[in-house]
Amino acid sequence: MASKEKTKKTIKTIKIDVDKCNGCRACEVICSSFHASPKYSSNNPARSRIRIIREPLRDIYVPVYAGEYTMAECAGRDKYTIDGKQYDECSFCRASCPSREEFKEPDSGLPLKCDMCEGEDEPLCVKWCLVDALTLEEREEEVEEQEEMEDLEIGLESLADKYGMQTIMDTLARMSTDDKSK
Amino acid sequence: MRYAETGFNLEVDLTRGNIEKKATDPRETELYLGGLGTNAKILWDRVGPEVTPFSPENLLIFSAGLLCGTPATGCNRTIVSTISPQTELMAFSMMGGFFAPELKYAGYDKVVLRGKSEKLVYLWIHNDTVEIRDASHLAGKGAVETAEQIRQELDQPKAQVAAIGLAGENRVYYASVEQGRSSASRGGIGAVMGDKRVKAIAVRGTKDINLAKPEEFLTLCNEVLAYIKHREDNPIKGVMPILAGLGSPQEMKVHDEKWHTENFMWGNSRTRRKGFWNDDIAKQWTDTLEGARTRLISCFNCPMKCGATISMPGLPTYMMKCFTKLTYTMAAYSDLDFGLRIAQKATEYGLDGFSAPQVMAFALELLEAGILSKDDFPGLPEGNEDRFYYLLDMIVKREGIGDVLAKGTYWAAQEIGNGAEAYAHNTIKKHEQLPLKLSMLNPIYFLMYSIGEKINITQIEGQFPQAPFPKKEHREKFCEDWVQVPHEKFKQYFIDWELRGENSIPYYPTVDMTCDIVEWQEMMHYIDDALGQCAGLSSFPLKPPYHIHNYPKFISAGAGIEMDEEKLTQAAKRYRTLVRAVNIRRGMRRKDEKPPEDHWKKRFPELEEKLLDAYYKLKGWNEEGIPTKEALEKMDLGYVADDFIQRGILTDEETADAQKETQTQ
Numbered sequence: 001m002a003s004k005e006k007t008k009k010t011i012k013t014i015k016i017d018v019d020k021c022n023g024c025r026a027c028e029v030i031c032s033s034f035h036a037s038p039k040y041s042s043n044n045p046a047r048s049r050i051r052i053i054r055e056p057l058r059d060i061y062v063p064v065y066a067g068e069y070t071m072a073e074c075a076g077r078d079k080y081t082i083d084g085k086q087y088d089e090c091s092f093c094r095a096s097c098p099s100r101e102e103f104k105e106p107d108s109g110l111p112l113k114c115d116m117c118e119g120e121d122e123p124l125c126v127k128w129c130l131v132d133a134l135t136l137e138e139r140e141e142e143v144e145e146q147e148e149m150e151d152l153e154i155g156l157e158s159l160a161d162k163y164g165m166q167t168i169m170d171t172l173a174r175m176s177t178d179d180k181s182k
Numbered sequence: 183m184r185y186a187e188t189g190f191n192l193e194v195d196l197t198r199g200n201i202e203k204k205a206t207d208p209r210e211t212e213l214y215l216g217g218l219g220t221n222a223k224i225l226w227d228r229v230g231p232e233v234t235p236f237s238p239e240n241l242l243i244f245s246a247g248l249l250c251g252t253p254a255t256g257c258n259r260t261i262v263s264t265i266s267p268q269t270e271l272m273a274f275s276m277m278g279g280f281f282a283p284e285l286k287y288a289g290y291d292k293v294v295l296r297g298k299s300e301k302l303v304y305l306w307i308h309n310d311t312v313e314i315r316d317a318s319h320l321a322g323k324g325a326v327e328t329a330e331q332i333r334q335e336l337d338q339p340k341a342q343v344a345a346i347g348l349a350g351e352n353r354v355y356y357a358s359v360e361q362g363r364s365s366a367s368r369g370g371i372g373a374v375m376g377d378k379r380v381k382a383i384a385v386r387g388t389k390d391i392n393l394a395k396p397e398e399f400l401t402l403c404n405e406v407l408a409y410i411k412h413r414e415d416n417p418i419k420g421v422m423p424i425l426a427g428l429g430s431p432q433e434m435k436v437h438d439e440k441w442h443t444e445n446f447m448w449g450n451s452r453t454r455r456k457g458f459w460n461d462d463i464a465k466q467w468t469d470t471l472e473g474a475r476t477r478l479i480s481c482f483n484c485p486m487k488c489g490a491t492i493s494m495p496g497l498p499t500y501m502m503k504c505f506t507k508l509t510y511t512m513a514a515y516s517d518l519d520f521g522l523r524i525a526q527k528a529t530e531y532g533l534d535g536f537s538a539p540q541v542m543a544f545a546l547e548l549l550e551a552g553i554l555s556k557d558d559f560p561g562l563p564e565g566n567e568d569r570f571y572y573l574l575d576m577i578v579k580r581e582g583i584g585d586v587l588a589k590g591t592y593w594a595a596q597e598i599g600n601g602a603e604a605y606a607h608n609t610i611k612k613h614e615q616l617p618l619k620l621s622m623l624n625p626i627y628f629l630m631y632s633i634g635e636k637i638n639i640t641q642i643e644g645q646f647p648q649a650p651f652p653k654k655e656h657r658e659k660f661c662e663d664w665v666q667v668p669h670e671k672f673k674q675y676f677i678d679w680e681l682r683g684e685n686s687i688p689y690y691p692t693v694d695m696t697c698d699i700v701e702w703q704e705m706m707h708y709i710d711d712a713l714g715q716c717a718g719l720s721s722f723p724l725k726p727p728y729h730i731h732n733y734p735k736f737i738s739a740g741a742g743i744e745m746d747e748e749k750l751t752q753a754a755k756r757y758r759t760l761v762r763a764v765n766i767r768r769g770m771r772r773k774d775e776k777p778p779e780d781h782w783k784k785r786f787p788e789l790e791e792k793l794l795d796a797y798y799k800l801k802g803w804n805e806e807g808i809p810t811k812e813a814l815e816k817m818d819l820g821y822v823a824d825d826f827i828q829r830g831i832l833t834d835e836e837t838a839d840a841q842k843e844t845q846t847q
Contacts, residue, residue: 041392130410
């Protein structure tokens with residue numbers, strides 16, 4: 001196989017400074033507002049793709065972004081103690097998973113994922129965070145060019161994810177036999 | 183579809199245990215906006231003058247403002263309205279925090295409590311599921327403690343809880359409702375909640391709030407954010423640091439307390455201690471605050487950090503804001519360490535940080551004066567600070583003399599008699615005020631103190647500088663970017679205002695100018711209280727991001743109500759008059775509209791009368807302060823005029839009938 005070409009890619013990083021977070025949840029407000037359809041037509045922090053894990057009396061303030069959806073919960077869970085403060089299980093986890101209500105649409109339960117506010121100059125949570133708990137950093141990285149997956153492949157992969165590769169192959173084989181016999 | 187508001191109120195009959203979700207009339211929103219405005223309408227319609235604060239017929243309304251739950255920055259206030267046990271007038275204390283938006287997301291604009299529960303309960307609102315739950319296990323628990331426990335037992339870490347402490351349960355007349363990092367403290371609404379046997383309201387909501395014109399609304403929000411940044415980078419020159427920026431006075435941030443400690447009164451609003459502040463004290467108090475303060479914190483959707491989490495060694499953590507930092511310290515002639523420690527206990531008890539310390543200092547003055555004796559204070563400790571802890575417990579538990587003191591300085595003095603009345607010297611409309619005693623009468627402040635029905639100076643002042651800058655060029659400079667003025671004339675009023683000479687207080691600003699200035703300042707507070715906007719980004723600081731020019735746009739883009747400056751001014755005038763109407767019907771008259779006698783050393787009785795006359799006239803009130811039939815009808819408040827005439831408060835000739843004054847009880 002021929003070696004892949006290297007290309008430059010912009011990596012966007014949201015830097016989260018938990019010490020600066022004032023717990024106001026403006027990020028949740030503007031996120032849910034931006035992702036409403038039509039844009040800004042409604043808002044509801046329960047639909048936000050960023051959440052503040054917030055416990056004022058224990059001085060816990062952690063903004064967390066919605067990451068990948070996962071079907072299964074973790075086998076074990078972790079608690080972190082940082083500077084004498086104990087953070088609850090899942091405090092730093094981005095996953096939309098069965099073990100908690102974060103990052104799911106309140107009506108349908110469908111998973112949510114941060115898309116960095118596609119089309120905007122910067123993610124709006126960053127723009128609305130006047131206390132600078134959230135800031136954006138962009139840098140260029142060289143990456144090996146990867147062939148983009150096509151829609152069909154993405155679809156098949158998620159089916160394989162759900163039912164297992166063997167089932168998918170069996171089903172395809174059966175379907176093609178059925179097709180021929182027609 | 184309803185925009186910005188949900189269009190539903192939650193009606194809870196505590197006597198019968200009945201809960202109803204009731205659709206509201208959008209025409210009322212157009213007339214009274216929401217929050218305070220629609221609260222006033224409900225109280226006018228449903229709570230007659232014969233209803234006493236602690237009767238089941240009194241209502242206790244928790245209302246989100248019209249724009250709470252929208253992305254409008256800093257719009258998070260809950261306006262709590264009821265009939266106050268202390269003033270026997272309409273109380274409309276407010277709290278920031280996180281309650282109002284959560285209530286909106288749950289699908290309600292207001293919770294209206296009526297009747298009285300037999301046993302202690304709490305209300306749990308979770309979207310469409312609303313329950314009255316037993317709270318007997320929470321009896322006597324602290325307000326902060328209660329909120330934590332409710333969140334745990336419901337397994338709802340995101341629920342917002344408004345709770346009372348023991349003070350509210352025992353109907354202390356200045357009991358507060360505590361919530362998030364905020365509290366609704368004034369007017370004793372916590373006592374009414376306790377009287378209804380409601381320990382707390384917990385709410386969690388996951389529904390949408392809609393906007394009428396989304397893109398327009400967001401453009402306005404972004405302009406506000408940009409202006410906040412601009413103001414943060416450009417503090418106003420020539421005023422005290424706490425007045426230079428936005429937000430509530432940044433008491434949790436600043437260490438330099440020279441101004442407060444040397445200009446505000448200590449004890450029972452008694453002693454001014456010039457020269458008090460020195461390097462040693464500055465260092466000691468800085469160490470105390472630095473050691474106690476874990477973080478500066480905010481209310482919902484607001485970048486200002488007006489509050490703080492406070493952890494005093496050996497005590498549970500609590501949250502504090504604003505001037506309560508110093509009220510206990512100064513009432514007891516003590517230091518900041520004491521103030522922050524006793525405030526922790528007082529916050530759990532749920533007490534107004536303005537009234538409570540003054541009541542305690544008042545009690546000790548009566549003891550010293552021999553009006554109360556040692557027998558009235560069994561087991562009184564020797565140490566000064568211990569005495570404050572002792573009194574705090576006696577009051578909240580209503581034991582011995584504490585039972586009387588629990589009614590506040592005015593009512594306690596009436597009951598104690600024997601000359602005690604002279605010691606209840608710092609009240610307006612029976613309610614304790616900020617501890618300030620000054621020299622020369624200021625006409626603007628005279629009027630604000632007199633006619634204010636929120637009965638707290640910080641809730642009416644703000645848009646016009648408190649004093650002129652010494653140099654004219656500085657005043658002119660100030661006016662250059664003063665876009666918030668409703669009319670250019672205000673700039674001239676300020677430019678011509680001098681510290682000394684002809685154009686200085688008390689005769690300048692002139693009577694008419696003073697009326698204009700007061701009307702503008704008051705209007706901005708009333709608009710905030712209907713929209714749910716925190717005064718800290720609007721009516722309280724100089725040059726705020728929200729003002730009369732952008733508010734109409736926020737309302738039309740947000741709520742879909744066609745609005746312009748004139749219509750908004752009219753609406754604010756309408757429900758401001760309705761608040762007055764509720765109070766007039768309960769007996770409030772001109773005689774009640776006065777600052778404490780000793781607020782200023784130099785008084786000008788003739789000028790003061792002129793100021794009241796002129797303001798009443800400007801507002802369409804007669805010489806007793808009663809809105810006239812003509813003025814009422816012009817404001818679509820003909821039903822108020824009819825009621826006044828029927829009760830003999832107004833005669834058909836629209837004159838006040840002083841003989842037939844209705845009594846408050």
